[in-house]
Amino acid sequence: MKPAIYAALLALAASAATAADIPPAPVARVEPVSDTYFGEAIVDRYRWMENDKDPEWLPFLKQQNAHTRAILDTLPRRDELLKRIQQLSGDIAAPAHMQKTATRLFYQQRPAGSNNFKLFVRENGKDRVLVDPPKLDTKDSHISLDWWQASPDGSKLAYGLSKDGSEDSVLHIMDVRSGTVLKERIADTQGASPSWLADSSGFFYNQLTGKVNTPERFLDSQVRFHKVGSDAGKDPILMKRGLDPAVQYENIQMPLIFASSHSATAILMLADVRQEKRIYTAPLKDVLARKAKWQLAADFADEVSEFDLTGDNLYLLSTRSHPRGRIVKTSAKAPSFAAATEVVPESTLVLQSMARAREGLYIRSIDGGLGRLQRLNNDGKVTSIALPFDGTLGAIDADQDAPGALAILSGWLQPTGIWSVNADGKLADTGITPKPAIDVSAYTTERRFATAKDGTQIPYSVIYKKGLKLDGKNPAFISAYGSYGAAAYSPAFAGRTLALVDQGAVVGYANVRGGGEFGREWHRAGQLENKPNTWRDLIAVCEDMQAKGYTSPAYQAIGGRSAGGITMGRALEERPDLFAAVVSGVGWHNPLRYVAEQNGYGEEPEWGAIADPAGFKALKSIDSYQQVVDGARYPAILLTTGVTDPRVAPFHPAKMAARLQTATASGKPVLLRVDFDAGHGMGSTRAQQDAEAADTYAFILSQTAGAAAR
Helix, strand or coil: CCCCHHHHHHCCCCCCCCCHHHHCCCCCCCCCEEEECEEEEEECCCHHHHHCCCCCCHHHHHHHHHHHHHHHCCCCCCHHHHHHHHHHHHHEEEEEEEHHHHHHEEEEEEECCCCCCHHHHHHHHHHEEECHHHHHCCCCEEEEEEEEECCCCCCEEEEEECCCCCCCCCCEECCCCEEEEEEEECCCCCCCCCCCCCCCCCEEEEEECCCCCCCCCCCCEEEEEECCCCCCHCCCCCCCCCCCCCCCCCCCCCCCCCCCCCCCCCEEEEEECCCCEEEEEHHHHHHHHCCCEEEEEEEECCCCCEEEEEEEEEEEEEECCCCCCEEEEECCCCCCCCCCCEEECCCCCEEEEEEECEEEEEEEEECEEEEEEEECCCCCCEEEECCCCCCCCEEEEECCCCCEEEEEEEECCCCCEEEECHHHEEECCCCCCCCCCCCCCEEEEEEEEEEEECCEEEEEEEEECCCCCCCCCCCEEEECCCCCCCCCCCCCCHHHHHHEEEECCCEECCCCCCEECCCCHHHHHCCCHHHHHHHHHHHHHHHHHHHHHCCHHHHHHEECEEECHHHHHHHHCCCCHCCCCCEEEECCCCHHHHHHCCCCCHHHHHHHCCHHHHHHHHHHHCCCCCCCCCCCCEEEEEEECCCCCCCCCCCHHHHHHHHHHHCCCCCCCCEEEECCCCCCCCCCCCCHHHHHHHHHHHHHHHCCCHHHHH
């Protein structure tokens, strides 16, 4: 560790801490490995970190974390922030998913005060806990509910559990009426996407075949069928690569089979990281008899992302030649995308998903990131349904045999809740999610637009305390993502972030290109060779905020998670002068080495393939680890990782931290925070999330000039 950086690190801590209290960050072993791509040599100084069996790997992480913890734990406001965060998160009941069935309503929710999500069923007005992961925790490990699906009549439940945020699900089955967990256990079911038969006798599911923690983990998965009560080891394989000569696809694509309780047809879907899917149909009885002759309904080029199947009617949501989406209808028995009839035309709204109720097809949409709801009525007319406030329509669900739908709604200052939509289009809060006792009257929000260098208007939202002075002296923490066509950072209840706002900070979210806020064009404008737009849009947002007096470079912090590591890493490298602090949560920093991680090859359609010259060029441009420059004056940086992360291998943040620690000449800290019993965050407990938020906010405040005086 360079003396200047070490001195800055000590200055971070409270005056009670001494140099002896803070163990130094370890200096990573340098063992260069050179790869040549299309005549260009790329040197990787820390390739050894990709081997989690290397004897220096865990000691390196432990020493980095010990150093980071010694700094963060003594920051003046860390304890105060944690206390406020715990109060905020403890008061909030957080819904995550729901499903309507014939006689029961299922919903996943983290109750106020609970450390993790639970699964409930509501029947005859009474609620009952079905799956309670915290009761399965041990002293050294926690269990999380990864996914679940009830059968159409609500009598059976398939669900996946995993340890320590690994998402390495084991499938369980429950008899809902009695609450009895049946004896079957099916491993390797991350992303199983079970689809039940109408009679609840069994379900289709996807099973992984690759070894855990290898690049082959998600390649060549297969679809099987499980009959409840039978030996899962003998479940027939209904689709895998090479099984059916008429269905050819790549090893990165995941096959899924879906049944409908209102159709004699089954759907085969081939899916990868893209939103587009390939869709086939076949008679359900033939699929179960293992003699299906699959008919192509839509290819990847048709850009179908969602479907609805009712009788012989197959509805397809497509963005082909209509980047904001339209819905077409074809025959399920004799499908033809080319001959399909348009039933919902393209409009200014970006269509996202569908759910069928008795009276029609409910359609979830967004308008620049704000949720919208429509319904295609059974008479063919499309009606708009007014939402109670501008915010995020997180999900919709309906039962084909019943009127109305359910929706998850949230706003920046409106707590997330489960709402009912009746057949007349009226919404009402179900009361399933109690309102938290959090007074939001002191806060306000704004939606603004920054102008990118090419003239594109980039939306962003800010949250702050009323009466804020636009004097440029406010700490600001702006997050961005911009990948996969996902509308990330749409309005969601501020919750924990209010603890940072209470300290006089402005919290904001930039809807940069690469996301899906304005449809497929917005995604493609930040994808592959266009990816630089993503981080440059964030730069434009920060410049706009600073020009308007919300903040200034000495007070500006940026953050992002997962693929947002690209955004953070490249923004800090192109404009280190613009930021005081950067936070990368489980960030992807070394994309050129996606070939070494289990969640790698499947990502090629989004980022490019390294075996292709254009793909290599695109990957190199987003690789922030390889773009670090010796002697540059980088802002203060906090990187986080979870050792069980199945999505972004821990070597990404570790390599980036080691490289920055040796390269930066600013004297500002570079810290690596490690959770040893957590992964990508999906399965993290409330306590883990609270602690990470407290560390993040304390770090930001310690690095933004003048914050200590507030």
